[in-house]
Amino acid sequence: MNETELWRELGQQLRVDSVRSAAVTKSGHPTSSMSAADLMAVLLAKYLRYDFDAPENPRNDHLVFSKGHASPLLYSMYRAAGAITDEELLSFRTFGSRFQGHPTPAIPWVDVATGSLGQGLPFGVGIALAGKKLDRLPYRIWVLCGDSEIAEGSMWEAFEHASFYGLDNLTAIIDVNRLGQRGQTMHGWDLDSYADRAKAFGWHAIEIDGHDVEAIDAAYTEAISTSGGPTVIVAKTIKGKGVKEVENKEGWHGKALDDPEHAIEELGGIRNIVVDVAKPEGDAEPHRFETGPLELPTWELGEEVATRRAYGDALAALGSGRGDVVALDGEVSNSTYAEIFRDAHPDRYFEMYIAEQQMLAAAVGIQVRTWVPFASTFAAFFSRAYDFIRMAAISQANIRLCGSHAGVSIGEDGPSQMALEDLAMMRAVHGSTVLYPSDANQTAKLVEQMADREGIVFLRTTRGATPVVYGADEDFPIGGSRVLREGDDIAIVAAGITLHESLQAAEQLEQEGISARVIDLYSVKPVDGETLRAAAEATGGRILTVEDHWPEGGIGDAVLEALSDGEAPVRVVRLAVREMPGSGKPAELLAAAGIDAEHIAEAARALVGAPVGAR
């Protein structure tokens, strides 16, 4: 069998195996796999450099299925590479199998979870940035895209950034099979429409027949020999190619074939080709950045410092002590103070402009290669990338996010710039950590811990300067809290800006003979249930929570969850932002929202006077 015959046969094998795997549970996307089978056959047989026995090999190429629903094709490639058995392939979509409906890193050869369309290419941009700017290794990133997903704006963020950063180690392959889930795409088989857009965005574009293996071969050769920027291969394909019943027909998206036996026969039967996938050459090691000792910045008690500023200082210091730390920011580094890191470590800083989805995806891509990314923007604007954060959790990614400008306390800019749902959003991410420091020294200690924390770690910072209340030598373990003031009449639980308001309120209350315990809930998730339960016991069940956030999903809810054990009656009064704020001075807005010292004291008085468990 010559090379082109092998490619054709391998393409058919991938189709047959896609049909077979989807037949097991009668679910999955065989037709979307069949359109791209020839594209992947040539890639696997000739271009991919990958050691399936050593997925951690830093020199491996990276293959991302942006069209994650074509998972039968991907898994069939694993079988063709000799990486999995036929039995494993046929566990597709069954309970407990790592070969799920969409690829996840439960499979060692998968870098990132896909299945929410429009994310694989942005992830690929992140890995390509790591290859070019951090690892400085010649591995390539191949991303198989669907044509439907090109409608996602995140794809154009990826096109823009890949060309801006000159990522010639990145090749996107668009499988233009014309048909989306419910019908034809906007552009059908108009290959030019894709190629013209990509070219305008600075990419090299090649249009081919995606079932002509020689044309595919030539396109890959052209792609890897193009330097200075990324290449996109726009391939005209046929959905369900090879099986008349489903070829180029609507109504067959995400469906197993009715008669798989017949389809397999039509495709020429089961094949058992095993391709010797080329391993990456050489033994070059990833670039490492030289560093000195880690010396966190410190601040004097009483100094007025914004926690966002402390974030920037601490991150820069962390970068000086650890060469694996990387920072990204969404064009607001002078507000988040990521600019301090940028100026100290320009080689490890990525300006992502106003493209929060691509920023998140870049962080995910960069951590694939074991780097330790911190990404920052206004906390409100992480809502722009929530789907990417959700998917990052499925990707088992370790990323650190810092959101500044939390809550109404930002002042004049108004509600569009105020994060008031970020705690809710971040708490509802699987395995996430949510931190909300109230002073500069605490911020620095938390930033240091973030670097080694697994999963999605979010730090919420405050715009305005607040007094330093903790000494520089104090520790703040994640999952802990701090009792800043003892008291047994009532416990006030707060974090960030409202902690300072609560401390003032407690002062006031003390003068009135009310002793208020003040708890700094700097770790909102995981939450320190023990301290909260002790506070409930000590105060006869009187707990006041105060947060610069909507009432749902934040500190109040975290406290309620911790106190839901029914050991004793607990009355939790939750002060939070309940009306849409406008512009104004921070103090005016905190007062209007009912979360300043005066309102806290007032609510505390009422709660102390109220019966708990009186019925």
Place this chain on the structure above:
Amino acid sequence: MNETELWRELGQQLRVDSVRSAAVTKSGHPTSSMSAADLMAVLLAKYLRYDFDAPENPRNDHLVFSKGHASPLLYSMYRAAGAITDEELLSFRTFGSRFQGHPTPAIPWVDVATGSLGQGLPFGVGIALAGKKLDRLPYRIWVLCGDSEIAEGSMWEAFEHASFYGLDNLTAIIDVNRLGQRGQTMHGWDLDSYADRAKAFGWHAIEIDGHDVEAIDAAYTEAISTSGGPTVIVAKTIKGKGVKEVENKEGWHGKALDDPEHAIEELGGIRNIVVDVAKPEGDAEPHRFETGPLELPTWELGEEVATRRAYGDALAALGSGRGDVVALDGEVSNSTYAEIFRDAHPDRYFEMYIAEQQMLAAAVGIQVRTWVPFASTFAAFFSRAYDFIRMAAISQANIRLCGSHAGVSIGEDGPSQMALEDLAMMRAVHGSTVLYPSDANQTAKLVEQMADREGIVFLRTTRGATPVVYGADEDFPIGGSRVLREGDDIAIVAAGITLHESLQAAEQLEQEGISARVIDLYSVKPVDGETLRAAAEATGGRILTVEDHWPEGGIGDAVLEALSDGEAPVRVVRLAVREMPGSGKPAELLAAAGIDAEHIAEAARALVGAPVGAR
């Protein structure tokens, strides 16, 4: 003064007033306003058709500041139009003023809140769709865009959809002042980079000097005489134009000028030009769709129907009874069943392809013109548009969202397709309504109510078929709940898929002598606190919540909030999805997550046996 002199003078007045308004609180974005002043002067004086005395006039043009931070310019235009006094202008950014840091519909001439960049153009696409396809009136939509925000993918979703739908009533004006918040944009003053991209996306593009009023005039004339598609005017401008201290300089984004008096002098002093803004011509009324009586679909008790299917049937029926109802879907209408509406009312259905941000923005834009949009996709994919949902609340928009495929019960597709954070995300939206029906008749009744509900209304539907448990004549008011089974040993609170599991569990428990009350919490927000408190009282404080959702921010937290009054000890055990799911059959995944009937019964037994308030 001839026309061009007037335009130049007006441009200077807008600059002066931008400087003056930002000087009041020493905050705001005067330099970003000054770059676009000439562009807006010509628009206001010659092209805009707007009746400031009648903002509800359906024939009015729509002016959207996508670069919402240029609010001083917008408000200065209001003064120049004679719509507000100088005193009102100078209330900018002060507490209680409607002239906030970024525009919101607290101002009657503002359609949509902006300030999260990259949203104004997508909103404009929505209004333009309403103009062309629904109202069928010749009003125009003018959108002032910043150059920095072009990096947002959502802008390219807007470019794509505007050209696909042939929106020649839409003109985008890009104020290419070269400087973003923290430095130069990706493309600086390379006007071609913007124009080429826009052209590739099918737009007519015009490049001009944005301070040459005659060129601006010519460009607008060209824009309004271009038919068949949208036009973009790419204007080279200078940030801070007219004041040497800040002109084209970095470090002046979002800052009031140091010496406003001097700047005003440099700009030629305060002017008091009042422009007679042209009112829209004629008295054409918006198109109205003819309809018949509203007859909701009904189902028989015990029938097996998916709530997503009931959504589609009910929405189509609603559309038959109400001509103002419009539907949009993100390329999954055969999954969400929005296709039933599409087939019944093709003129009022918009296919938004896989572009959830543009879908949300289109819904917001369409409701600006009093239409009643329902937008649907998989519930998980609304996370893609969370920033748009957040901003829609600030826009005081009335939009209805339906998210299908909730939770692990979807089965084989795996976690990327499972909404497990949607309740948390949607509850944490100001003024939102969150509904989660468990049967078809209930779904239909809720869909009907959604049409008249204000704010952001979210309906969560289930993929699999579930038995009809309610008669077709029952009512389900928003804010209510239903006790489906009486019992005093424990109360099980559930909704959607877990309600059915809970009913089965209660059956089982009854045979063991445990009487379980089952509460259908179909209205997750607002929540029926009264019924929950009564259940706590009746059961000695034993409440079990069960949800196909992460533990944070969903049904469990809603219940905890309602029971936090401390009247009596309450033990709330929250069953939820706590480990990352994979693929499998729905029943397998519900069992693995510990939220099927068996696990519910087990948890109920343990809770009934546990002491509450025992300390």
